[in-house]
Structures are given as structure tokens and as C-alpha cells.
Amino acid sequence: MSAVGSLRAVLRLVSVPVAVFLIATFSTYALGALGGANPAATVLGQDATAGQIAQLNHQFGLDNPFLVQYFDWLGHALTGNLGVSYFTSIPVATSIGQAFPVDLSLALLALTFAVVFGGAAGITAALRRGGWFDRAVSAVCSGLATVPPFLVGITLIVLFAVSFRLLPSGGYVPFTQDPGQWLRFALLPSIALSAEGAAAIARQLRTSLVGALQENYVLGAAARGLSVRRTLFRHVLRNAAGPALTVLGVQIPLLIGGAVVAEKMFALPGVAQLALQAGSERDVPVIQGALLVTIGVVLVSNIIVNAVLFRITPQARRGTRSARRRVTLQSVGGAAA
């Protein structure tokens, strides 16, 4: 691959996320402005004088033209300044900085569970296609697609916290403070959070593996005298992992959405609790900060997923993305919950 080719490929990888980032942040920021929730109405109350309102609006920069407000906000955001809460006057970045590690550590643990359990289930099901394990995996996966996300969490709480009293039903200890305790508190929410992703990965991996195992190159590998294990892990998985990785990328927003529910259920002090609190108070800067972080996290994970895809499949490097798009579509269809 030539240097120019690489550069163009990298540009393609970068230009889309940048455009998406701008569109997503702009539209969410515009929504915040359209909503009409302003500090004057929420903080000062009904007795405020016109002068007080004007002063407060000026203080929050709300008397500028909208586009100026947006770019001010975005510019500050990129330097780590997300404004201050209408209510507490605590910088939004500080609140999010405290809450974000909770979600990050939880999401990483959940992602690990999803990949390990979903991956193992998908591979085993594909290898024993039509067997009892395959049918069980299919049944569990389609079952999980109909289960409200919080029901898994409730079941886990009932089983492990209420009945057996093995794990706490809620609360949190930071990883940096005590990893052991962190795990005790993070285990149930992570499992609850991972269920949907694990099912999606298992299903997609099974499908693409079953397809890949019928490819000629699998026969070709056998004809070269490669063992089944080597063929599976060095060749088939590499080609079949693409769609599963794409599904993983699609799962990340869902994981964050699920984290909101998990945070509430397990009383975790994460970004979602912050946003939920801010939402009920119509504290616009905090909501926008939480949205920005969410968008950023999703985009960064998508870039990572695409970079991995780019590495493992030469087709992606050539730029024939039709196959990948098709897969994305299926996975979106399957994972709309």
C-alpha cells in the first residue's frame, strides 16, 4: 500500500468522525437552546426583575448570537471547560470528571464480559452447529433480546443480593481506592450491562463463523495440512471477527444507555445519575456536558473499532466498505433495543 493510499485511508477514517462529532454536538446544543430552559427561569424564580435576568443571561453568555454560543461552548469544551451548573455553580467538567471513571471502569468490565462470554458462546455454537449448545445459545440470545434491560439487573439483585446475600445490591467504591471492593460493587452491574452485548456478539459471531466455515479457504487450509484449531483461530476468526467487531461498535451506545439504568438500579455515582439529576432540574450545562462526553466516548470507540477492522481486513483498506455497511445494517436491525 502506498503512502498516499495510507494517508487517504487515514483521512477517510478521521473525516467522518469529525463531521459526525460536529453534527451531533451542534444538534444537541441547539436542542438545549430550543428547550428554553434558562438559568433565569430555573434559578431566579418568578420574582426576578428584568435586570437580574439580563445580568444572569449575560453571565452565562446567553445574550450572544446562537452560533457564537455554540462555538464558544465547543471551543471551551475542547479545552476541558464545560461551563458551570446553573444551580450549584460547580464546574461541569469537575462533576463529570468525578463521575466518569465510574462508568468507564464499569463499561470496560462489562465489555470484557460481553466479548469473553459472547465470543466463547458464538464460537462454540458455530463449531457445533445444530447441536444442543447451538440451540441453547440461539434460545438465550433471542430471549435476551426481549428482556427489558433492567429485568436482568433486578433478577441479579434478587438472586445475589437479596436471596444469597453474596454481593451488595448497590453502592460504589472507586477502583483506585480498593480494587477488591470495587469488583464486589461492580460485578452485578457489569454482568447486567454485558448481557445484551454478549448476546449480540454471540449471535453475530455464530452467523459469520458459520458462513466463514463454508468458505473455500477453510478447505484450502485443511488441504495445506493446518490443524482445525489453527484454521479457526488464525484464519476463520480473523475473517469472521469483522462483523462481530462492528456489532461491538454498535453496542457501545447501547452499553452507555444501559449504564443509565444500571446506575439508577445499583445506586452508582456515574455520569448518568448526574444527567438524570440535571434533567429533572433542567440544568442545561450539565446535560450538555454529559451528552458531549457520551458522544465523544461513542466516537472514540467507533474509531478504535474501525482501526482494528482496518488492520485485520485488507478489503477495508481497499475501501470496499459495502460488506461492512451491510453488516452494520443487520446489526443495527438486531440491536435496536
Add this chain to the structure above:
Amino acid sequence: MSARRPGSLRRALRLTSARIALGIILLIVVLAFFGGVLAPQNPLAQNTNVVLQGPSFHHWLGTDYLGRDVLSRLMAGTGRSVAGALEAVGIGLLLGVLPGLASLWLGRTYEWISLRIVDAFMTLPYVVFAVAVTGFFGNSLIAAMTAVGVLISPLYFRVTRAAALGLTRTQYVEAAELFGSSRRRVLRTHLWSKILPTLAVTTAQALASALLIVSSLAFLGLGVEPPLPTWGELLSSDLDYLAQQPWAPLFPGLLIMLIAGALNAFADAIRDTGTAQIVNVDPAEDASSESSEDDETGAEDIGIAPVAQPVLRVEDLRVTVNGGGTEAVHGVSFEVGRGEIVGLVGESGSGKSLTCRAVTGLLAPGCALSSGTVELLGDDDTPPIKLTDIDRTAWNKVRGPRIGIVFQDPASYLNPSIPVGKQLVETIRVHDKTLSRAAAKQRSIDLFTSVGLRDAETVYRQYPHELSGGMAQRVLIAIAISGEPDLLIADEATSALDVLVQAEVLDLLRGLVRDRGLALLLVTHDLAVVAELCDRVLVCDRGRIVEQGPAARVVAAPTRPQTRRLLEAALVWQPGFDGVDTELVGAQP
């Protein structure tokens, strides 16, 4: 999705699962409209004497923390829960379908921008976005569901776009345009019939998802306007009293699962019955076509001809297909000797490929060796192996070091995402674990050079799709001989190549046999190739070898009608043969 034939819904309803699903859906519809009326008790009536009770005669599903009847609240809550989901899906449908279609026809700039907007929506998690929107606009069911609807629209956008994209590329649209239909007319007649079933499936799935999202949001207190009940709100209050009533969330949870499951099952039924005609890929199709019954002419097998210095000996090989149901190879026996090129010829379906697969232990699932022996005979430094007796692990030491195999459509037999050189290195190092990576690389380049690949260093780094057919076949041959096998099996190895390249590859094979003393079993349907290359030929027909002998004799004076037929097919390939439209004949596989 075959909507051109009407009644995909009716077809779907032939499935029991679809009927059950539809029944559940109808039940929910009834509950949505009349749940409040049908409820046995007032869903809002509190009774502090019966707080948090279990199921009883009076309260079938127990009572909640205010002593309200859970069953009545579930029934009364159906309407709001379903309405919320419908609103979200409706908004998604409205915002998604037309822009999705437009993205295909309004030019590349619009396409790029609309795709980025869709991408942008897809970065937003439903729940987070709904939290934000209710924060911005105030907490109401409408606001929450509008937020969800906006995020469902990318699903419709993509599904519509994909369905239409598939359509614009199908031949009947091209044909319709060719025959003078205007573009708009083509769209009107074909597009909607193609897209509507897709939209039906998507809508069923989206409704299921939306119900789950509505309940998730209600669980968080979004879109909930107490005291009016919804399913999610019921769940949320159950959570607070989990210690007293751990099984309480079960009822609303099960109800949501039931309806979501029914919607998904319904979607599956529509999709499956719609695509059933298309998805008819039977991997054993090729094999089963070989199981045709014997006919009366020339079906008896002829005996084995002794060969000097045999490398491969096949005796009375029988192969069954269709899971043992049908015998497709009826006792084939032959030998291939060192330095000998043997052609195994026959029409497709004659059993030659099955024989070849059985010899290499690569029979497809459903096919099995029912009797007979296959033996690799050794020489001074290699022991004989009875291939019919060995297990899977032992085969890995046979394929490669003892038997090399080359296929038709060579590029497809290589891993598409690994450079071909690396695949050769891998093969070499799997069979010779003492060899260093660098030494294996050097050997690979030497091998590539020896099979006539110019610029072997470049080929080494190339991916299979970057090679021409002839180059890919040379690569496959290099891999096949890398283990220095005694026997090379070429399964239609030159059939897909054009005539000049075919001649070059045949030359290469001839040279390999001469220089390395290989035994070559050439499986082909093309007697011209046999005449060109082979020492001896075995003619296969309906699972038996019906004629064998020196290639020159068989080609010049065939004794069997099957051989004559093959010969006639081969002759039309010769240049200068008159009277046959070569273009038409060339279309045969």
C-alpha cells in the same frame, strides 16, 4: 423478500409461531384500548390494609405499595405503554424512510451529509438522549418518545436505503429501464413492493425495541405522569420494595417480554417466509446430483490396472451422500504411479470430485466413505499409510508433506486477509517446526520463483484478490508442493483459466512431475487437457470407472459412449473446428 408475489403476510401466517404471535399482539391491542375498562378493579384505588400482598383470589397478581391491584394497573397501563412505543416508531418511520430513499437519488453531497447525520444520531444512546430531551423540554411522555423516535429514524433510513439499493442493482429494474419504462414508473411499480415487507419487518422489531425503551425510561421516571400507570413505572416502584416482594417485577417484566417476543417472532415469520425461496443453498447439492441411478449401459466397473512404483492405491472406494442415504461412488479402484500423470475425467456429477475428496479426506458434511481402502505407498524414507484408517490429527501430517492439493478458483482457497507469502510461510513452518521464520521466507520466495512467478518478492506481499487467476494458481501450486509431497492432486485446477494461461499452468505441472518425480492425479471434465498432459486416463461415469487406458489410445479410439460424449465436448474447443457456435458451447461449465 419476495413481495412481488402477493400475500407474504398470508404465507407467514401458515407458521404456528406466527399465529401465536399475532394472537398475542391482538390481545395487547385489545388491552391497549380497553385495558382500563376491562380491569377488574380501579387501578388507582388505594387500600392501606392490603399493601404489598402476594397473589390471592381477590388480587390475582397481588397489590403494590399503596395497596393497588397489580393486575388492574398492568391492564390499565397497557394503553400508555403501547401508545408511547407507537409514537416513537411512527416518528422514526416518518423521519427515516423518505430521506433514506432520497439519499440514493439526490446526489452524492446529499448522500454524504445525510449519512453523517444518521451516524451522528447513532452515536446517541436512546436513554441518554431521552434524559437530555426531557431535561431540555420538560418531562412528558411525548418529549421522551419523540427523542426515541428521532433515534429510531436511522434504522428506517438504513433499512430503506439498503432495500432500495439492492433494487436499483437488480436486473429486472435495468431490464425495465431498457424496455423504456421511465425511472419514476420503475420506482412506483417495483420499489414499494420491494420495500414494504422490509418496512413491516423493521416496524415489528422497532416496536419491540421501543416497548423495551419505553419501560426503561419509565423505570427512570421519564415520560411517567403519576398516578397513571405504565409498565415501566410499575417495575420502578417494584424495585423499591424488592426486599419485601422479590418476585413482584416478574409480572410486568413477563408481560413486556411476551409482547416483545411476539413482535420479534412475527417479524421473523414474515422475513423467513419471504426469503424462503431465495435461501435454498444446499452445500451437498453438487454431491447429491452425483447420486443419479445407474443406467443399463456400461455401468459395470472395470478392474484395477497394475502400475509400476505406485504412490496411491485406491481399492473399491464407495462414497455415500445425503447423510449415508445414497451411494454416489460405487466401488472405484485405481493406482497412480511415481512420475505418472493420471487423468480422472468425467462430466460434472460423474463422481470424480467425490472420489478426489474422499482420497484427500476432505468430504463435505453429509458425505461419507462407506467402504474401500485408500493407501499411500511409501518408499525408502516414507512409510506407507492407510488413509482410510487415520484420524483427523494424522491427516494434518498427510496433507502437505505427502499429498499436495490444488483447486479450481485458486484465489478462493487462500485466506483473503493474509498476504499469500505469509500463508506459504505458515504452511512450511507448520510442517517443519525447526525452520526459522527468515529461512521459511527465503524458501517461500524460492518456491514462488520455481513455479514461474516473476517478481516473487512482490507476490509474497500480495493478497489473494490482487493476483490474476494464473498467478493465484501458481501460488496454490507452490503451497501444494512446499511440503515435498509424493502425490499432487489437481481438482479442475485449470478449468477456470483462459486457454493461454491454462497451457502455461499445464506446462508447469508437467515440469514438476518430470523434475520432482511427483505422481499427479488430474481431475477434470476436459479431455483436451487429458490429451495434452496425461499418461493414462480413467473415465468416470455415474460413480464408476467405465474406461481406462493410455491417454493417447482412449482419446484416439474410445470404446465407451460416455468417453465419446466427453470427447465430442472437448473437440469443439479445438481451434478450426467448424459448425458449432463456439460462444454458446463455451458457456458450459
